Amino acid sequence: LAKTTQPISMDSYEGQEVNITCSHNNIATNDYITWYQQFPSQGPRFIIQGYKTKVTNEVASLFIPADRKSSTLSLPRVSLSDTAVYYCLVGRSGYSTLTFGKGTMLLVSP
C-alpha cells in the first residue's frame, strides 16, 4: 500500500481557502486518492475521492497533478465548523483495508 505524508496541523481563518497537500510518491497505477474528515468525538466521514486531474463536490475539491505523486484537498471559504482532522488515503477499491495515519488537524479561527 502506498504511504502518505501530510502536515500534522494547519491554521486558518474564517472565509479563507485552505489547501492541504498529501504526498504519495509510490502510488500505484490503479490507486485512487481518498480524503476523510473527522470532527471531534465523531467517526471519520468520506468527503472526496479522485484518480487524476480535478474532482469537485459540494464539500471540497481535489487536485491531482499528472504524476499523481501528490494531491491537494481544497476547502473553499472555511468556517469554524470545518475545524477537524483530515486524512489522506491511497489505495484501490478492491483493497480490503486502507491505513488512516494521523491526518492533518485543521484549526479555523474567527
Next chain:
Amino acid sequence: NAGVTQTPKFRVLKTGQSMTLLCAQDMNHEYMYWYRQDPGMGLRLIHYSVGEGTTAKGEVPDGYNVSRLKKQNFLLGLESAAPSQTSVYFCASRLVAGGPYEQYFGPGTRLTVT
C-alpha cells in the same frame, strides 16, 4: 436507515474484566471494521470482516477477538481488559463492489480500563 450504530457509547472496566462491543449496520454492507483511536495515534485497525462468518486481523489485533455471525453485526470482545486498551473504538462498514473507497463509521465507544 440508522447507518452504523455502536453499543455501548461509554464503558468503564476494571483490569481483567471482559466485555463485548456491538456494531450493527442496516446498509447490507459486506465489509465491517473495528478501529481504535488513541490521542496522537490516528485510527488503527484491530480486526475486520469481508463477509458473514469471516474475520481477519488488522494492525493491532492482540487482546481482542471478533465474530461476524450475522451480516449486519460485528462484535468486538475483550477477554481480559488491560489499561492499555483504554481508547475510543470505532466500527465501520462499506460496500464491496466498485465506487469510492467509502467506509461509514459509527459514533464510537469510549472505553476506560482502570
